[in-house]
Amino acid sequence: MTVRKNQASLTAAERRSFVDALLELKRTGQYDAFVTTHNLFIMSDTDSGDRVGHRSPSFLPWHRRFLIQFEQALQAIDPAVALPYWDWTADRTASSSLWAPGFLGGTGRSRDGQVTEGPFAVSGGRWPVTVTVDGRGFLRRALGSGVPQLPTRAEVDSVLAMPAYDTAPWNSASDGFRNHLEGWRGVNLHNRVHVWVGGQMATGASPNDPVFWLHHAFIDRLWAQWQARHPRSAYLPAAATRNVVSLNDVMRPWNDVTPAEMLDHTEFYTFDTLA
Numbered sequence: 001m002t003v004r005k006n007q008a009s010l011t012a013a014e015r016r017s018f019v020d021a022l023l024e025l026k027r028t029g030q031y032d033a034f035v036t037t038h039n040l041f042i043m044s045d046t047d048s049g050d051r052v053g054h055r056s057p058s059f060l061p062w063h064r065r066f067l068i069q070f071e072q073a074l075q076a077i078d079p080a081v082a083l084p085y086w087d088w089t090a091d092r093t094a095s096s097s098l099w100a101p102g103f104l105g106g107t108g109r110s111r112d113g114q115v116t117e118g119p120f121a122v123s124g125g126r127w128p129v130t131v132t133v134d135g136r137g138f139l140r141r142a143l144g145s146g147v148p149q150l151p152t153r154a155e156v157d158s159v160l161a162m163p164a165y166d167t168a169p170w171n172s173a174s175d176g177f178r179n180h181l182e183g184w185r186g187v188n189l190h191n192r193v194h195v196w197v198g199g200q201m202a203t204g205a206s207p208n209d210p211v212f213w214l215h216h217a218f219i220d221r222l223w224a225q226w227q228a229r230h231p232r233s234a235y236l237p238a239a240a241t242r243n244v245v246s247l248n249d250v251m252r253p254w255n256d257v258t259p260a261e262m263l264d265h266t267e268f269y270t271f272d273t274l275a
């Protein structure tokens with residue numbers, strides 16, 4: 001059974017296994033296919049047209065399915081690996097162990113944002129960035145420069161308190177839990193973290209940075225926490241709705257997954273703690 005743990009509580013051996021599996025997925029080319037998929041959806045998801053991965057109710061089930069597929073690809077390399085999550089309300093500075101040279105490496109140098117330490121530095125030869133939106137072939141970060149503060153626990157709690165999953169017009173203007181969590185409205189949780197990390201994380205090619213998976217694993221856990229707090233609140237919209245994925249619609253790019261099938265994460269994995 002897959003148990004997703006807080007990255008801060010991984011053992012050194014667990015960190016190493018996770019990094020090794022990422023590097024192997026990168027070497028085979030499978031990693032970059034995930035980056036391409038994410039970027040295609042970012043570019044095609046719009047507020048007034050079809051939207052699947054972002055700015056819409058299916059933001060959460062789409063990323064849940066995307067992470068499961070990625071985690072299964074890692075597990076084909078090393079069955080003991082699970083996606084860790086990054087609680088950015090607790091580990092909220094560039095000096096967190098998350099950014100140590102032995103794990104994800106630190107911020108980018110000032111000249112060009114290039115990450116120069118750790119397993120994902122381009123100089124090590126194992127992490128060329130090939131799916132790019134700006135032609136630069138190296139991992140970039142600018143921790144804390146796009147926006148100074150990561151979201152706080154109090155801000156997270158204010159969003160978890162919202163009872164409605166989502167509301168019309170089902171886009172970046174919506175009220176409700178999903179859009180406040182995604183970050184187009186209000187305190188801005190998910191989007192702000194992408195901007196705080198900077199570099200590729202602030203673009204559609206965000207999965208080029210391995211922290212993408214840890215960030216989204218935490219967003220996914222927040223969804224599970226919200227479900228536990230609001231047992232009478234359901235995924236919306238339930239009925240077929242133009243341009244968006246309703247409860248029983250199939251989600252692109254898959255042809256066999258609906259939001260309804262993504263509502264119970266325990267079929268696929270659990271968390272070390274949901275409290």
Ligand SMILES: [Cu+2]
Nearest residue numbers: 190194206216
């Ligand atoms: Cu994201």
